[in-house]
Every structure is written in structure tokens, then in C-alpha cells.
């Protein structure tokens with residue numbers, strides 16, 4: 522028998538023996554009276570401890586666990602240990618939570634936890650500022666109910682969070698946020714917001730500066746170029762050295778003019794105030810125009826082919842598309858040695874319209890490919906210069922692609938050739954009239 526039951530039965534057993542002895546000595550009635558009184562006292566003792574337990578349970582955090590005696594002493598002591606453990610765990614958890622809250626409020630970014638239906642479960646102070654929330658009041662609310670900008674609502678709805686969203690708050694003039702969602706756990710999402718107002722302002726200033734400098738350089742360059750050409754063409758210029766110097770000056774001013782023109786083109790493409798002028802562009806005639814330009818540039822040195830395999834036309838800006846296609850074809854000609862093959866193609870890939878230029882030229886080593894669209898990034902600086910490159914062509918192509926939601930794909934193998942393709946979204950296909 523366990524210790525508990527031994528201790529539980531010892532009192533009734535003693536009482537019973539005592540009552541039996543009394544019965545033998547004094548008769549049944551006194552024995553029954555003594556046994557009954559003893560058991561009643563025992564029941565009262567248990568009830569008193571039970572009352573103490575109930576009293577404690579009514580407000581356990583305000584009073585210590587009662588002491589109790591006998592069998593109850595053990596039970597109360599276990600309960601006391603359990604309560605102590607529980608209090609320690611609570612303290613530990615609340616300290617950890619406090620530390621996490623302190624850490625997240627020290628973050629330079631707004632952080633909010635959303636459930637699968639975009640309800641706010643928790644947010645830090647910066648997220649409150651960024652989205653105009655009040656953590657106490659708005660927990661459990663749908664975030665799109667509180668931050669209603671259509672771009673933000675769309676971003677959450679499309680569920681494609683690979684790229685951050687740039688959000689301009691129209692209510693608070695000038696505030697620009699970069700917002701990113703990260704999925705984690707069981708359909709939970711972490712909403713991270715970063716204030717990029719200052720960065721945007723600097724970027725704006727940089728763009729304005731480049732645009733202004735390029736614009737200012739244009740007129741003096743045109744004048745110098747004009748004089749150099751006039752002097753070079755003068756019939757009575759007999760000095761060979763002067764003629765050679767003028768020719769070099771002419772080439773360099775021409776190069777500077779190309780640079781300024783490309784910088785101005787880039788500035789125009791980057792300008793937020795310059796939205797895409799959309800029209801239905803007839804691609805066959807555009808491809809033929811670009812192809813003829815390529816033939817002139819190649820001057821019979823390459824085997825040029827034109828393949829228009831799709832009848833799809835595009836919704837977009839003809840001038841910009843012409844510039845992107847020409848840039849890619851011009852590069853193929855410049856980076857393909859004599860007798861090389863170059864194919865200009867308009868086709869469809871899984872229903873998506875695609876422009877591609879394939880060449881059998883010098884190719885590009887894999888490590889350079891991700892950086893090709895950076896301004897002034899060249900694999901071979903001298904070859905680029907010799908062939909009249911500015912280092913801005915692919916940056917221009919990338920911007921035009923972005924404005925048309927197209928993807929620039931580059932596949933290349935050093936020494937074998939390259940393919941530059943522009944993959945347009947299906948929604949850009951122009952319906953034929």
C-alpha cells in the first residue's frame with residue numbers, strides 16, 4: 522500500500538480499534554458515539570483544508586498557497602512548488618517578450634506580423650508610424666482596411682513578393698516607403714517597411730544633375746563639332762598633321778556627343794514624369810527598319826538574317842522599342858568578327874512575344890553577365906571604345922524593357938556567341954484592328 526493510503530487509513534483504523542475496545546468495556550452506545558465523533562472531527566478537518574484551497578484558488582496571484590497539515594500538507598507543498606515554477610516561467614517569458622519588443626523597436630525598419638487573411642497580429646512602433654496604425658486599437662484588423670493605397674492592396678493580393686514595393690504616401694507629403702513581405706511559419710507573413718524618402722531625394726538629385734550637365738554640354742559640343750568639321754573640310758588645309766589632328770578631334774567630339782545623347786536618353790527613361798506613350802506597334806515593319814539599319818552598319822561584313830516568326834504586334838512606345846532593338850543589334854554587329862552570323866528574330870515563347878538577337882561573336886564569360894546592364898560596365902573597355910560604344914546601351918535597353926514589363930535574357934558562351942532576348946508579357950500583345 523502506498524504511503525498516502527497508509528496515512529489516510531491510520532486514523533480511522535485507530536478509531537475503530539479504540540471503539541471496539543470501548544464496546545467490550547462500556548457497551549455499544551458509548552463506542553458508537555466516540556467513533557462517530559472522531560470521524561466527524563476528521564471530516565471537519567478535511568472540509569477546513571478544502572475551504573482554504575478554494576479560497577486560494579479564487580485569487581492565486583494575490584496570496585501564498587495555504588500551509589495545511591496532515592495529508593493536505595503534502596498536496597499544498599506540491600501545489601506551492603508548481604506555482605513557483607509557473608511564476609518563474611511567466612517571468613522568463615515576459616522578460617523575453619520585453620527584450621524582443623525592445624529589439625524590434627530599435628530596428629530601423631517597421632515590422633508587422635500578418636496572418637493568412639492579412640489581419641495584423643503584432644507591429645512595432647515604426648510600422649505604426651509608416652502605416653498610420655495604432656497597435657493597441659488595430660490588432661486583429663485587416664491591414665488593407667487601414668492602409669488603403671491601391672498599389673499596396675494589389676501587392677498583397679498578387680502574392681508575388683519577390684521584389685519590394687515602393688510606396689509613396691499621398692496623405693503624408695514626401696514619405697516614400699520600400700515595403701517587402703516575407704512568408705514564414707504557418708501562412709504567416711512579416712511585413713517589413715523602410716523609409717527611403719532620403720534615398721529617393723538623393724537619387725532624384727543625382728538624376729537631375731546628370732540630366733542638367735548632359736543638357737548643358739550639348740550646345741558647346743555641337744558648336745565645337747561644327748567648327749572641327751568645317752576646318753577639316755577646308756580645301757586649302759595643306760598641313761597633313763593639322764588634318765589628322767582635326768580628324769581625331771572630330772572623332773572624339775562625336776564620341777562625346779554620343780555619350781551625352783545616351784545620358785539624356787537614360788534620364789528621359791528614368792524620369793517618373795515621363796510615362797510610357799502607348800500605341801499599337803506594327804512589329805514587322807519595325808523589325809525591317811532595324812534590320813536595314815543593321816545592314817548599313819555591318820556594311821556586308823556579316824551574314825545578317827531576319828526571321829519574323831510571329832504576327833503578334835505590341836502595345837508600347839515605337840520609338841523606345843526601336844531604340845532597344847537597334848541597341849541589341851548594334852552590339853551583336855560590334856562584338857561579332859567579320860563573316861560571323863547574326864539573326865534577328867521576332868517569335869513567341871509559350872505564348873509570350875519575344876525579340877531576340879543571336880550572334881556567333883566573341884561571347885561573354887558567365888561572371889560578367891549579371892553586371893552587363895550597369896552603366897559603363899564593359900567586358901573589354903578598349904573594344905567597346907574602338908567600336909564607338911558608350912557603355913550605356915544595355916542600361917538603356919534594361920530601362921526600356923522595364924517600362925514595357927519585359928524581361929531581358931542573356932545567354933552567352935565565350936568564343937561562341939551570345940543571344941540577347943526581350944520577353945514581353947502576354948498583356949502587351951496588341952489586338953489586331
Ligand code: ADP
Pocket residue numbers: 852853856880882883884885893894898899900901905906909910911912913914915916939
Ligand atoms: P557598349 O557601348 O560598351 O557596347 P553596352 O551597355 O551596350 O555598352 O554593353 C555592355 C558590354 O556588354 C559591352 O561593353 C560588351 O562587353 C558586352 N556586350 C554587349 N553585347 C554583346 C554581344 N552581343 N557580344 C559580346 N559582348 C557584348
